[in-house]
Amino acid sequence: MVNGHLRARVVIGADGANSATRRALGIGPNPPEALAIAVRGYADAPSADRPPEQLIEMTDEGWPAYAWSFPIGDGRANIGYGMLRSKLDELHGGGDGGGRAVLHGTLARMLADQPAYPGTLRAHHLPLSTWRPRQPDGPVLLAGDAASLINPLTGEGIYYALLSGSLAGQTAVTAAPGAAGAVYRHALERELGRHLRHTTLLAGxxxxxxxxxxxxxxxxxxxxxxxxxxxxxxxxxxxxxxxxxxxxxxxxxxxxxx
Ligand SMILES: Cc1cc2nc3c(=O)[nH]c(=O)nc-3n(C[C@H](O)[C@H](O)[C@H](O)COP(=O)(O)OP(=O)(O)OC[C@H]3O[C@@H](n4cnc5c(N)ncnc54)[C@H](O)[C@@H]3O)c2cc1C
Structure with missing residues (x-):
C-alpha cells in the first residue's frame, strides 16, 4: 500500500472487477445483464478411490450459469456456482440477502455430495465483455477485469487479463504518454476485436x-x-x-x- 503521491508516465489499471482506477476515470460498473456473479468456496474432493476429474454442470438459468468442482490436489476441491446478475435479480426479486440464498442454495443442490466448508463461500463479480468501456485516450490504460474482458460464454478471464496486460505493458514503454490510450485501444482491437464481436453475437x-x-x-x-x-x-x-x-x-x- 502506498501513501502519498507517485508520478508515472503511464498508469495501468489491472486492479480487477471493482477497479478503483476505472472509477477514477469516471467509468461505471457493468450493467446487470453484462455482469456475472459467482460464489466460490472449498469442499472435500470426491473420494480418493476415484480418479480426479473436473466437473462443470450447467443449469437452465441463462448462459453462462454453471456449478463447478475442481480438485486441488490436497483432498479438497475448489467449488462454486455463478450466473448472470440480471437473471439472479429476476429470481430473487431484489430482497435483502435473496441473491445470496439463491446462489448458495443452487450450489448446495447441484453439488449435493460436496457441501461447502462453513464460511468458505465468497461472492465475486465477473464483468463480461458484452459491455466494455471504451479505452480512453491519455496515459491511463485498463487491463483484464478492469476493462471488462471476461468471456460472456464461459466466464473465463485469465487469458484476456494476461493478453491485455501484456499489450498495456508494451504500450507503456513504447508510446508517448499522451498517445498511450489510443495506441493501446488499437492494439486491443487488432488482437481481440473480432473475437469480442463474435462472442457478443453468440452470447446474445x-x-x-x-x-x-x-x-x-x-x-x-x-x-x-x-x-x-x-x-x-x-x-x-x-x-x-x-x-x-x-x-x-x-x-x-x-x-x-x-
Ligand atoms: C469465482 C471465480 C472463478 C473464476 N474461474 C476462472 C477460471 O477457471 N478460468 C479463467 O480464465 N477465469 C476465471 N475467473 C476469472 C478470472 O479470475 C479473472 O478474469 C482474472 O483473474 C482477471 O485478472 P485481473 O488481473 O484483471 O484481476 P484480478 O485477478 O482480480 O487481480 C487484480 C489485483 O489487483 C489488486 N487490487 C485491487 N484493487 C487494488 C488497489 N486499490 N490497490 C492495490 N491492489 C489492488 C487485487 O488485490 C488483485 O490482486 C474466475 C473468476 C471468479 C470470480
Missing part, C-alpha cells in the same frame, strides 16, 4: 435461444474440429468460422432474429 443468441449452446456442446462431443473451435472461442481468441457466420446471418434474416 445463447440468451435468446436456450438450446443453442446445448446443441453446440452436444455436437462438439463427437466432432473434434467443432470442439477445438468452441474451445478457442470460449477460452482464447477464437472466432466463428466464416461458413457458420454466413449461416447465422441467413437465419437471422429469415427468422427476423434481433
Amino acid at each position: 443468441l445463447a440468451g435468446r435461444h436456450r438450446t443453442l449452446m446445448d446443441a453446440a456442446v452436444a455436437a462438439a462431443s463427437h466432432r473434434t474440429e467443432l470442439f477445438d473451435t468452441l474451445l478457442e472461442i470460449g477460452l482464447g481468441r477464437g472466432t466463428i468460422p466464416a461458413a457458420s457466420l454466413a449461416r447465422l446471418a441467413v437465419r437471422k434474416l429469415v427468422a427476423g432474429w434481433r
Whole structure:
C-alpha cells in the first residue's frame, strides 16, 4: 500500500472487477445483464478411490450459469456456482440477502455430495465483455477485469487479463504518454476485436435461444474440429468460422432474429 503521491508516465489499471482506477476515470460498473456473479468456496474432493476429474454442470438459468468442482490436489476441491446478475435479480426479486440464498442454495443442490466448508463461500463479480468501456485516450490504460474482458460464454478471464496486460505493458514503454490510450485501444482491437464481436453475437443468441449452446456442446462431443473451435472461442481468441457466420446471418434474416 502506498501513501502519498507517485508520478508515472503511464498508469495501468489491472486492479480487477471493482477497479478503483476505472472509477477514477469516471467509468461505471457493468450493467446487470453484462455482469456475472459467482460464489466460490472449498469442499472435500470426491473420494480418493476415484480418479480426479473436473466437473462443470450447467443449469437452465441463462448462459453462462454453471456449478463447478475442481480438485486441488490436497483432498479438497475448489467449488462454486455463478450466473448472470440480471437473471439472479429476476429470481430473487431484489430482497435483502435473496441473491445470496439463491446462489448458495443452487450450489448446495447441484453439488449435493460436496457441501461447502462453513464460511468458505465468497461472492465475486465477473464483468463480461458484452459491455466494455471504451479505452480512453491519455496515459491511463485498463487491463483484464478492469476493462471488462471476461468471456460472456464461459466466464473465463485469465487469458484476456494476461493478453491485455501484456499489450498495456508494451504500450507503456513504447508510446508517448499522451498517445498511450489510443495506441493501446488499437492494439486491443487488432488482437481481440473480432473475437469480442463474435462472442457478443453468440452470447446474445445463447440468451435468446436456450438450446443453442446445448446443441453446440452436444455436437462438439463427437466432432473434434467443432470442439477445438468452441474451445478457442470460449477460452482464447477464437472466432466463428466464416461458413457458420454466413449461416447465422441467413437465419437471422429469415427468422427476423434481433
Ligand atoms: C469465482 C471465480 C472463478 C473464476 N474461474 C476462472 C477460471 O477457471 N478460468 C479463467 O480464465 N477465469 C476465471 N475467473 C476469472 C478470472 O479470475 C479473472 O478474469 C482474472 O483473474 C482477471 O485478472 P485481473 O488481473 O484483471 O484481476 P484480478 O485477478 O482480480 O487481480 C487484480 C489485483 O489487483 C489488486 N487490487 C485491487 N484493487 C487494488 C488497489 N486499490 N490497490 C492495490 N491492489 C489492488 C487485487 O488485490 C488483485 O490482486 C474466475 C473468476 C471468479 C470470480
